[in-house]
Amino acid sequence: MSRLVTLVAAVDAQPTLEQTDSILAELGQMPRNPIVTGLIDALLEYRTLLVSLTA
Numbered sequence: 292m293s294r295l296v297t298l299v300a301a302v303d304a305q306p307t308l309e310q311t312d313s314i315l316a317e318l319g320q321m322p323r324n325p326i327v328t329g330l331i332d333a334l335l336e337y338r339t340l341l342v343s344l345t346a
Contacts, residue, residue, distance in 0.1 A: 306337075307341075308342065311334055311337060311341065315338070318330055318331050318334070319331070
């Protein structure tokens with residue numbers, strides 16, 4: 292869980308694509324509940340935006 296906290300701290304600095312993928316990987320290992328699912332959805336939207344900006 293401490294790795295997830297460290298990665299989420301990067302959100303304040305607009306995480307890179309690699310950091311976003313790392314956060315998603317950590318969240319993917321957590322039990323699903325509305326909070327985790329909401330975070331995953333939001334990060335997937337953010338990841339889509341990052342990819343579109345770098346294309």
